[in-house]
Amino acid sequence: xxxxxxxxxxxxxxxASDALETRDMLLNVGPAHPAMHGIIRIxxxxxxxxxxxxxxxxxxxxxxxxxxxxxxxxxxxxxxTDRLNYVSPLINNVGYCMAVEKLLGISxxxxxxxxxxxxxxxxxxxxHLTCVGASAMELGAFTVFLYMIKAREYLxxxxxxxxxxxxxxxxxxxGGVKADLPEGFAEQCAKAFEExxxxxxxxxxxxxxxxxxxxxxxxxxxxxxxDAVSYGITGPFLRASGVPYDVRxxxxxxxxxxxxxxxxxxTRGDNFDRYLVRMEEMQQSMRIVEQALRDMPPGPFQASPxxxxxxxxxxxxxxxxxxxxxxxxxxxxxxxxxxDGSAKPLHxxxxxxxxxxxxxxxxxxxxxxxxxxxxxxxxxxxxxxxPPKGEVYFAVExxxxxxxxxxxxxxxxxxYRVRVRPPCFAIMSALPKLVVGDMMADLTPxxxxxxxxxxxxxx
Amino acid sequence: xxxxxxxxxxxxxxxxxxxxxxAYRGDATIVVSREALLDLARALKGDAAFQMNFLMDxxxxxxxxxxxxxxxxxxxxxxxxxxxxxxxxxEHPWPxxxxxxxxxxxxxxxxxxxxxxxxxxxxxxxxxxxxRVEVPLEENDAEVDSVTSLWAGADWLEREVWDMFGIxxxxxxxxxxxLTYEQFVGHPLRKDYPVNKRQPLxxxxxxxxxxx
Numbered sequence: 001x002x003x004x005x006x007x008x009x010x011x012x013x014x015x016a017s018d019a020l021e022t023r024d025m026l027l028n029v030g031p032a033h034p035a036m037h038g039i040i041r042i043x044x045x046x047x048x049x050x051x052x053x054x055x056x057x058x059x060x061x062x063x064x065x066x067x068x069x070x071x072x073x074x075x076x077x078x079x080x081t082d083r084l085n086y087v088s089p090l091i092n093n094v095g096y097c098m099a100v101e102k103l104l105g106i107s108x109x110x111x112x113x114x115x116x117x118x119x120x121x122x123x124x125x126x127x128h129l130t131c132v133g134a135s136a137m138e139l140g141a142f143t144v145f146l147y148m149i150k151a152r153e154y155l156x157x158x159x160x161x162x163x164x165x166x167x168x169x170x171x172x173x174x175g176g177v178k179a180d181l182p183e184g185f186a187e188q189c190a191k192a193f194e195e196x197x198x199x200x201x202x203x204x205x206x207x208x209x210x211x212x213x214x215x216x217x218x219x220x221x222x223x224x225x226x227d228a229v230s231y232g233i234t235g236p237f238l239r240a241s242g243v244p245y246d247v248r249x250x251x252x253x254x255x256x257x258x259x260x261x262x263x264x265x266x267t268r269g270d271n272f273d274r275y276l277v278r279m280e281e282m283q284q285s286m287r288i289v290e291q292a293l294r295d296m297p298p299g300p301f302q303a304s305p306x307x308x309x310x311x312x313x314x315x316x317x318x319x320x321x322x323x324x325x326x327x328x329x330x331x332x333x334x335x336x337x338x339x340d341g342s343a344k345p346l347h348x349x350x351x352x353x354x355x356x357x358x359x360x361x362x363x364x365x366x367x368x369x370x371x372x373x374x375x376x377x378x379x380x381x382x383x384x385x386x387p388p389k390g391e392v393y394f395a396v397e398x399x400x401x402x403x404x405x406x407x408x409x410x411x412x413x414x415x416y417r418v419r420v421r422p423p424c425f426a427i428m429s430a431l432p433k434l435v436v437g438d439m440m441a442d443l444t445p446x447x448x449x450x451x452x453x454x455x456x457x458x459x
Numbered sequence: 460x461x462x463x464x465x466x467x468x469x470x471x472x473x474x475x476x477x478x479x480x481x482a483y484r485g486d487a488t489i490v491v492s493r494e495a496l497l498d499l500a501r502a503l504k505g506d507a508a509f510q511m512n513f514l515m516d517x518x519x520x521x522x523x524x525x526x527x528x529x530x531x532x533x534x535x536x537x538x539x540x541x542x543x544x545x546x547x548x549x550e551h552p553w554p555x556x557x558x559x560x561x562x563x564x565x566x567x568x569x570x571x572x573x574x575x576x577x578x579x580x581x582x583x584x585x586x587x588x589x590x591r592v593e594v595p596l597e598e599n600d601a602e603v604d605s606v607t608s609l610w611a612g613a614d615w616l617e618r619e620v621w622d623m624f625g626i627x628x629x630x631x632x633x634x635x636x637x638l639t640y641e642q643f644v645g646h647p648l649r650k651d652y653p654v655n656k657r658q659p660l661x662x663x664x665x666x667x668x669x670x671x
Contacts (some may be wrong), residue, residue: 035537059638064654066623067647070652102484105549229512229584232612245584389526390553392484393580393591395515404516406578410525421516421580458638 008236011112018305024052027440031060036447037134038454041430042431049439054432058457069418071382074100074174082168084420085456088123088399089128090159092456093172096418098253099394099405102218104357104387112176112350113254114296119162119171120396121285121292125196126155127399127451128236128278135275135448136207139216144203151199154192160174161188174385175358176351186293193286198346200282207275217272221434221446224269232426232431235401237450240277241269247397259291274449320367357385384413400451401425462487465588468508472498480531483553490557496594497604503581503590504609511581511590514606516615518592519577522556556607558597572582574598575626591624596626605631623648 030041039060045053065084069077081096082089094116101108133148156166161182163169171178207213223233225241238245246263248256264280266273319325351358355374364371377383387409395404401423408417427450434446462482469489470477476495481488491499503511559573573595581590594603603627607613617628617638625646628634636643642661645652 012528059636059640062638064647067652067654105484227611230611232514232610232616235511243584250584250587287510388549388552389555390483390549391486391488391520391591393486393516393589402515404580406516406580408520416525417520419516419518419578425615426612429612433611 003437021079022047029443033058036456037452040452040454040457042443042447044435044440044443046440047431049441051435051438051440051443054435056428056431058428061454061458063455063459065420067420069415071414073413074387074415075384077415078172078174079168079170081420081457082170084422084459085127085398085400085403085424085453087169087453088120088127089167089169090119090123090163090171091396091398091403092420093169094120094254095394095396095398095403096405096420097172097174099392099407100387100395100415101352102392103390103407103409104174104354104385106175106352106354106357108176108352108356109297109350110255111180111297113194114292115177115181115350116172117254117256117259118181118289118292118296119177121289122155122158122382124285124399125282126152126159129155129196129199131399131448132203132275132278135271135445136203136213138444138448139213141207141210141213144206145200147199151196154195158185158189159191161185172356173351175354180350189289189293193198193290196282196286201280204279208279216442216445217270217275217449219268219270219272220438220442221271221274221449222269223430223434227430227433228269231430233401233421233430234426235398236277236281237274237401237427239264240266240273242267247395251395253394253396255292255295256288258295261288263323271445271449316367318364318368325368383424386411386413395421398423400427400453400456420456420459422459424452424457428452428457461588465509465590468614469590472502472506479554479557481554483551486591487589488593490593490595490656493603496592497606499592500560500579500606502607503592509590510583510585512584512617513582514579514610514612515582515589516580517577517606517613517620519575519620519626519648520556521570521575521624521648521650523574525556525572557593557595559597574625575601577603577620591665601625602627602629604629607631622646625649 025046027044027046028041030036030045030224031039041057041060043055043057044051048081063083065080068080072080078093079097081092084092098116129148129152133145133152136148137145159169160166162185163178191232208319223241224230225243227240228238228241229243233241234245234247240404242265244263247253248261249263262280264284266277357378359365359378360371360374365375366372378385389409389411391406391408392404393404395402397403402421403423404421406417406419406421407415410416431447431450435443438446462485465487466480466482470480473491473495476491476499477489478492479490485669499657503509557573557576575596575598577594579592579594580589581592583590589609596603601624603626605613605617607617607628607630614631614633615637617631618634620626621628621631621634622636622638623646635641639647640661643658645656
């Protein structure tokens with residue numbers, strides 16, 4: 001790309017006086033650079049080691065998320081949202097689904113809200129672990145990175161047990177979630193959190209009073225509260241500057257208004273405060289998950305209420321064939337584990353009752369004609385849910401800040417427009433402001449604290 | 460302030476600027492003309508009654524095919540027409556996309572549909588309310604005042620809208636493409652840009668690379 005190179009000639013005044021000749025140097029960082037968390041190019045103008053100007057070039061990972069969303073039905077967008085912030089895809093799922101639910105004007109059961117909170121907070125943990133671990137590694141603390149990736153692995157195992165995937169989860173649905181939490185989830189979660197707490201304590205001991213780490217982080221990448229607000233920065237980055245804005249507290253969604261948690265706030269707005277805010281937020285996320293697991297309404301159980309035993313799917317089909325619907329309507333079938341949402345009489349407690357929106361349980365799809373028709377009316381080409389004409393904006397607290405979805409419907413089965421407000425877009429636009437005046441070496445911790453996610457930034 | 464009160468306060472404060480308003484699904488929304496945008500934005504930010512210190516989002520919608528999409532409800536291979544599922548009913552329907560007064564409006568004709576609508580989402584942290592401001596634009600004169608002087612974050616957001624929709628922002632100091640590259644032809648989020656269109660990837664030397 002042609003780029004105008006600034007005039008680097010020696011200023012006349014300097015040449016006239018007998019001073020040493022100095023000139024600014026252009027340093028091109030990226031697009032592929034080991035300390036860059038994605039593909040991005042920073043053209044920094046240096047005076048010695050000091051950055052005097054920076055130009056940020058993004059768009060290397062632009063995949064046309066918003067354009068693609070206009071070509072698929074409402075549930076078809078969900079896999080694309082996984083690939084926005086791919087370190088915490090579940091939060092994107094939740095945000096998009098809640099926006100469409102607002103457009104449809106439907107509500108979901110309480111247990112579904114709690115499940116969404118739990119998976120969002122686990123995602124926030126994985127995201128913060130990645131961010132803090134990677135920035136620590138870039139400053140030489142490789143041990144912390146390995147510890148944190150270990151903890152993240154425990155949490156991703158949790159995610160995998162819930163969703164069946166580690167990254168491309170596609171777990172939420174418009175009107176609910178794909179499946180209930182697996183059996184024994186609370187115990188598994190307690191174990192993972194125990195490990196995570198141990199890792200956080202170790203990392204805290206290794207970093208928070210570490211002279212090298214503190215010197216690199218403290219006082220670098222500073223931004224004032226006014227500037228941060230003006231740039232539209234949200235999330236931990238904004239809170240480190242002392243503005244206590246958290247979507248979960250200020251515009252509560254799902255069941256956040258019934259859960260107790262603190263919003264950590266920094267004072268100096270530098271890299272060190274952002275590190276401290278993220279460390280504390282991880283503790284708060286675990287606190288939220290533990291409360292949610294304690295408070296959530298109980299889920300369904302496997303056995304049939306009439307007989308006290310579960311019904312094999314083949315037996316249920318036989319019953320359905322002879323028209324014995326009343327006997328199997330409320331029974332729970334044991335289906336093949338490869339079936340989506342199998343063995344879970346889930347839908348009453350985790351999905352909306354609006355049949356024009358949500359897929360029926362597989363037990364119904366295979367067990368009775370109404371369920372089969374409902375299924376096909378939703379999945380066949382050209383059918384699917386058709387929300388009323390309208391527009392909504394809905395925001396959730398992503399790992400990097402306010403993650404908003406603006407959805408416009410023209411009454412068809414595909415969204416007319418889906419716009420995502422990516423939190424790290426605002427932070428990246430402030431990058432020149434953050435690094436100018438700092439040393440070149442400070443670019444690394446500052447960029448690390450932004451937690452840029454290419455998928456979300458470029459969409 | 461809830462949505463209805465906010466809309467009322469704005470309508471009283473700017474009787475000439477606010478063309479229409481709605482609170483569909485609880486989102487306070489006002490439609491203003493582009494001439495009034497900058498004054499309104501300045502008041503929204505500075506006025507003690509509004510205190511919209513965050514410009515959360517700035518985007519646009521191309522309404523040119525709104526409601527005109529052919530129904531896709533058929534078996535694509537067989538051509539057998541099937542009635543699509545009914546649209547979900549709505550108790551308080553949305554008033555429809557914003558309209559823009561055209562030349563015929565002076566003669567008493569109703570305003571025509573706007574091709575583009577620039578959508579601003581504001582948020583007030585002290586007062587905890589949100590507001591959506593919509594500015595309808597005509598296709599052949601898609602230009603609106605930049606709000607970069609009020610919110611620094613508008614810089615990149617306006618560049619993205621220029622890149623994706625080809626809407627110009629008057630007063631923007633550096634209005635160039637942001638997600639695509641300089642040599643990209645067209646504006647991909649316009650409805651007349653084909654979704655599967657391919658363009659050569661232009662390298663830094665200005666030539667198309669061989670393998671594109």
